Amino acid sequence: MSKARTSIVRTGAVHAALIAYTLVALFPVFLTIANSFKSRNAIFREPLAIPTPETFSLIGYETVLKQGDFLGYFQNSLVVTVVSIALVLLFGAMAAFALSEYRFRGNTLMGLYLALGIMIPIRLGTVAILQGMVAANLVNTLTALILVYTAQGLPLAVFILSEFMRTVSDDLKNAGRIDGLSEYAIFFRLVLPLVRPAMATVAVFTMIPIWNDLWFPLILAPAETTKTVTLGSQIFIGQFVTNWNAVLSALSLAIFPVLVLYVIFSRQLIRGITAGAVK
Amino acid sequence: MKSRETTMDASALKRPRRWHILVFLLPALAVYTAVMILPLIETLRQSFYNTVDGQYAFVGLSNFKVLFGDPRWAADFWNALRNNFVFFLIHMAVQNPIGIALAAMLSIPKLRFSAFYRTAIFLPTLLSFVIVGFIWKLILSPIWGVAPYLMDLVGMKWLFAPWLGRPDSALIAVSLISVWQYVGIPMMLIYAALLNIPDEVIEAAELDGVTGWSQFWKIKLPLILPAIGIVSILTFVGNFNAFDLIYTVQGALAGPDGSTDILGTLLYRTFFGFQLQLGDRSMGATIAAIMFLIILAGVSLYLFVIQRRMRRYQF
Amino acid sequence: MGSLELKSIRKAYGGHEVLKGIDLEVKDGEFVIFVGPSGCGKSTLLRTIAGLEDATSGSVQIDGEEVGHVAPAKRGIAMVFQSYALYPHLTVKDNMGLGLKQAGAPKAEIEERIAKAAGMLSLEPYLARRPAELSGGQRQRVAIGRAIVREPKLFLFDEPLSNLDAALRVNTRLEIARLHRSLKATMIYVTHDQVEAMTLADKIVVLNAGQIEQVGSPMELYNRPANLFVAGFIGSPQMNFIDGAKLGDGAAKTIGIRPEHIGLSRDGGEWKGKVIHVEHLGADTIVYLETETVGTLTVRLFGEHRYAADDVAYATPVIGSMHRFDTDGRVVNSGP
Ligand SMILES: Nc1ncnc2c1ncn2[C@@H]1O[C@H](COP(=O)(O)OP(=O)(O)O)[C@@H](O)[C@H]1O
Ligand SMILES: [Mg+2]
Numbered sequence: 017m018s019k020a021r022t023s024i025v026r027t028g029a030v031h032a033a034l035i036a037y038t039l040v041a042l043f044p045v046f047l048t049i050a051n052s053f054k055s056r057n058a059i060f061r062e063p064l065a066i067p068t069p070e071t072f073s074l075i076g077y078e079t080v081l082k083q084g085d086f087l088g089y090f091q092n093s094l095v096v097t098v099v100s101i102a103l104v105l106l107f108g109a110m111a112a113f114a115l116s117e118y119r120f121r122g123n124t125l126m127g128l129y130l131a132l133g134i135m136i137p138i139r140l141g142t143v144a145i146l147q148g149m150v151a152a153n154l155v156n157t158l159t160a161l162i163l164v165y166t167a168q169g170l171p172l173a174v175f176i177l178s179e180f181m182r183t184v185s186d187d188l189k190n191a192g193r194i195d196g197l198s199e200y201a202i203f204f205r206l207v208l209p210l211v212r213p214a215m216a217t218v219a220v221f222t223m224i225p226i227w228n229d230l231w232f233p234l235i236l237a238p239a240e241t242t243k244t245v246t247l248g249s250q251i252f253i254g255q256f257v258t259n260w261n262a263v264l265s266a267l268s269l270a271i272f273p274v275l276v277l278y279v280i281f282s283r284q285l286i287r288g289i290t291a292g293a294v295k
Numbered sequence: 296m297k298s299r300e301t302t303m304d305a306s307a308l309k310r311p312r313r314w315h316i317l318v319f320l321l322p323a324l325a326v327y328t329a330v331m332i333l334p335l336i337e338t339l340r341q342s343f344y345n346t347v348d349g350q351y352a353f354v355g356l357s358n359f360k361v362l363f364g365d366p367r368w369a370a371d372f373w374n375a376l377r378n379n380f381v382f383f384l385i386h387m388a389v390q391n392p393i394g395i396a397l398a399a400m401l402s403i404p405k406l407r408f409s410a411f412y413r414t415a416i417f418l419p420t421l422l423s424f425v426i427v428g429f430i431w432k433l434i435l436s437p438i439w440g441v442a443p444y445l446m447d448l449v450g451m452k453w454l455f456a457p458w459l460g461r462p463d464s465a466l467i468a469v470s471l472i473s474v475w476q477y478v479g480i481p482m483m484l485i486y487a488a489l490l491n492i493p494d495e496v497i498e499a500a501e502l503d504g505v506t507g508w509s510q511f512w513k514i515k516l517p518l519i520l521p522a523i524g525i526v527s528i529l530t531f532v533g534n535f536n537a538f539d540l541i542y543t544v545q546g547a548l549a550g551p552d553g554s555t556d557i558l559g560t561l562l563y564r565t566f567f568g569f570q571l572q573l574g575d576r577s578m579g580a581t582i583a584a585i586m587f588l589i590i591l592a593g594v595s596l597y598l599f600v601i602q603r604r605m606r607r608y609q610f
Numbered sequence: 611m612g613s614l615e616l617k618s619i620r621k622a623y624g625g626h627e628v629l630k631g632i633d634l635e636v637k638d639g640e641f642v643i644f645v646g647p648s649g650c651g652k653s654t655l656l657r658t659i660a661g662l663e664d665a666t667s668g669s670v671q672i673d674g675e676e677v678g679h680v681a682p683a684k685r686g687i688a689m690v691f692q693s694y695a696l697y698p699h700l701t702v703k704d705n706m707g708l709g710l711k712q713a714g715a716p717k718a719e720i721e722e723r724i725a726k727a728a729g730m731l732s733l734e735p736y737l738a739r740r741p742a743e744l745s746g747g748q749r750q751r752v753a754i755g756r757a758i759v760r761e762p763k764l765f766l767f768d769e770p771l772s773n774l775d776a777a778l779r780v781n782t783r784l785e786i787a788r789l790h791r792s793l794k795a796t797m798i799y800v801t802h803d804q805v806e807a808m809t810l811a812d813k814i815v816v817l818n819a820g821q822i823e824q825v826g827s828p829m830e831l832y833n834r835p836a837n838l839f840v841a842g843f844i845g846s847p848q849m850n851f852i853d854g855a856k857l858g859d860g861a862a863k864t865i866g867i868r869p870e871h872i873g874l875s876r877d878g879g880e881w882k883g884k885v886i887h888v889e890h891l892g893a894d895t896i897v898y899l900e901t902e903t904v905g906t907l908t909v910r911l912f913g914e915h916r917y918a919a920d921d922v923a924y925a926t927p928v929i930g931s932m933h934r935f936d937t938d939g940r941v942v943n944s945g946p
Contacts, residue, residue, distance in 0.1 A: 038415045111323035135594045140583045141334035167330035199315040228423030230539040250425045495695035503709030504683030517699040
């Protein structure tokens with residue numbers, strides 16, 4: 017009968033389920049990081065324990081930092097991701113503005129053409145992409161990756177940004193025109209600042225698959241100087257499979273940047289996803 | 296005099312060429328077309344070409360005939376397609392229901408710590424397949440013994456097996472790892488759709504006595520169906536991108552014994568070759584063309600049949 | 611049946627107290643309106659009655675029965691929301707029938723009640739449509755129909771007309787008044803619009819900052835406002851407030867006169883002043899007068915008058931029409 021009683025029971029069940037799943041989600045990550053700071057014996061004797069002064073060891077990290085050029089890989093990943101995001105945002109916003117602001121012949125067709133890439137994975141064109149990159153002498157350069165990731169990110173960016181740009185008030189743009197602003201000034205000075213939240217959403221959606229991609233670094237830029245973190249750790253761990261300290265440390269090193277960024281930006285990121293994704 | 300004026304008016308009325316539209320569109324169009332669309336078309340074209348007597352030539356459908364007719368190719372292809380299908384089904388049957396359930400719980404108003412749960416459950420989605428693959432490989436490894444140890448705690452140790460190493464369980468294990476990683480995506484999209492339902496509609500349901508389970512089935516679920524449709528089609532397409540995880544966990548041969556081979560890994564091996572096998576550009580293109588057709592069929596089915604039937608509601 | 615009693619209802623969100631002890635009795639069949647400025651807690655009070663919010667303390671009784679722990683659906687109430695809150699995926703008919711179906715009513719009875727409600731609201735042609743295929747006014751009628759079908763002891767309305775345009779608002783207002791007469795049901799209605807309150811209510815409850823300022827019939831509130839707040843809130847244009855000292859009234863801090871209780875003449879009168887602005891409304895003429903002794907006055911004259919800005923005019927209050935308030939804003943002794 018009591019409304020309060022049943023709701024307490026129900027809330028309790030909900031919390032139990034959510035806590036259980038949160039443990040499932042976090043446990044593997046926790047396990048990896050915790051064990052990366054332990055000595056080899058401790059890893060196997062008590063895998064679930066957190067490191068203690070007796071079991072603490074940095075041997076894994078020493079191996080990793082001595083053997084692989086992780087700093088270099090990290091830098092490659094950063095360059096590729098940042099430049100790709102910048103290009104996707106700039107080109108994507110420009111195209112989205114053209115599509116949402118002006119009526120011209122072929123507008124709808126152009127929109128559909130650009131939207132095609134949301135559903136068709138760019139990987140299907142790998143055969144010809146590789147040939148093209150070979151012909152353009154871009155194999156084993158970061159430029160090759162940047163070009164591919166820009167093309168990959170554009171369709172979704174155009175789609176999301178044009179939805180948002182339709183909500184920018186026409187009166188505002190017309191006021192700008194009456195004040196003598198050029199179409200370029202209207203885009204850069206009036207519209208872009210207003211769609212900044214959407215740009216953040218797009219940046220997140222663009223970033224995750226780029227940072228984590230293995231396919232294109234493996235195919236287009238596997239050279240030591242152009243390896244990304246993802247490819248680098250994949251190869252490194254493949255070589256050190258039996259050195260558990262090294263493997264766990266390498267994994268932790270690959271997780272750390274993501275973890276730190278996520279802790280800082282999770283609020284914006286999740287807000288972006290929930291606000292921008294499906295209208 | 297008069298006629299001249301009218302012609303001037305007419306030319307003034309005619310809009311000047313709006314070059315800025317072209318300028319706005321050009322960079323995106325150029326990169327997208329050059330790096331995505333043209334290679335895609337070129338790949339499709341190459342599926343009709345092959346090297347005959349040392350000469351690169353148009354061969355019609357003979358690549359496809361080889362793929363479906365040659366016993367060795369056909370066995371590999373159908374195996375990969377079937378595995379892909381299983382991979383997809385496991386995602387639809389496990390990942391999406393869990394995602395919906397989590398979203399439904401998170402969207403309960405005034406639920407404490409919901410931001411924390413949301414953040415934590417979404418974390419694995421941000422990690423790369425490589426990290427995720429190796430972590431789970433370690434956890435499920437009988438050498439380390441974490442999984443058997445944990446199962447022992449709940450008295451289920453006898454159930455443990457080196458799942459990733461057995462042909463009959465490896466595909467399911469890999470699929471579940473992928474589910475673990477990506478459950479955050481359906482969760483977030485459904486969560487957003489649930490938040491979009493106005494509070495007053497839910498309150499009206501409370502007043503009508505539609506509460507708890509029946510509220511979810513009768514009110515919320517019909518209203519989030521479009522979001523579930525989007526999640527399904529994303530799952531379908533993502534399925535063909537799922538190369539990284541299998542490559543990391545099971546290698547390019549997608550072992551054991553090809554039991555985790557999907558179209559992505561097959562394409563990679565065919566195109567680039569692996570160990571003794573030489574790379575075959577034409578057959579790679581052929582497999583890519585088949586994948587393209589399958590995706591096209593799935594997406595068209597969604598766009599023209601499912602999405603048409605589905606009502607989108609405005610609140 | 612259909613009475614309501616609220617006893618010292620308090621509601622706080624965090625540390626912020628939104629309702630500060632509300633006591634109220636509503637008799638069976640009464641049409642009660644909660645009126646007050648935006649954010650004063652009207653919706654919160656209504657939602658507490660509905661059970662959508664739990665009061666922090668105090669008791670809610672419907673028909674003499676404590677309902678504090680009864681689920682909203684079991685309280686015998688129906689509510690009409692400002693945004694209509696129709697189920698977008700259900701037809702008009704299913705929207706109206708869902709509550710009964712959920713309660714397990716027999717199919718024939720559901721059909722019959724829907725038909726009756728649809729008849730009352732002229733909704734028959736739309737029964738098979740979905741909300742998206744209806745106009746705003748039609749949606750509002752469906753929302754009202756959904757409430758009628760439940761045959762509740764208590765109807766709750768939260769600003770049901772504020773999303774409609776002016777003409778539709780008047781029509782729907784009439785419809786609700788007619789409905790109240792024909793159903794003889796108890797209705798509680800929230801609005802921030804005093805015209806709605808004056809035209810519909812048997813009893814008005816004026817709320818301000820989470821407290822009841824005054825309860826009474828529309829004419830009681832108009833003629834005998836208990837305090838400055840009610841005096842200023844009820845009546846349009848707003849009552850004139852004059853510093854008591856300026857009129858040599860030692861007992862009253864403030865003196866109020868309604869604009870319609872002031873006469874205006876060009877020849878002579880109590881307070882001389884200069885016209886600063888005139889609004890010609892046809893039926894009324896509103897004159898704003900800058901007087902020498904009592905400051906700016908608003909004067910409402912019936913019919914058309916030829917005053918213009920900068921004219922000199924004399925204002926004279928109707929005898930016995932003054933409201934006198936003490937330093938706390940409470941009335942000292944009322945007008946007629
Ligand atoms: N869920 C809530 N949490 C915190 N404060 C609230 C909540 N709902 C309403 N309030 C506050 O309570 C006050 C009264 O709100 P409400 O009852 O909606 O006013 P109104 O009279 O306009 O209907 C407002 O100041 C509002 O900010
Ligand atoms: Mg309100």
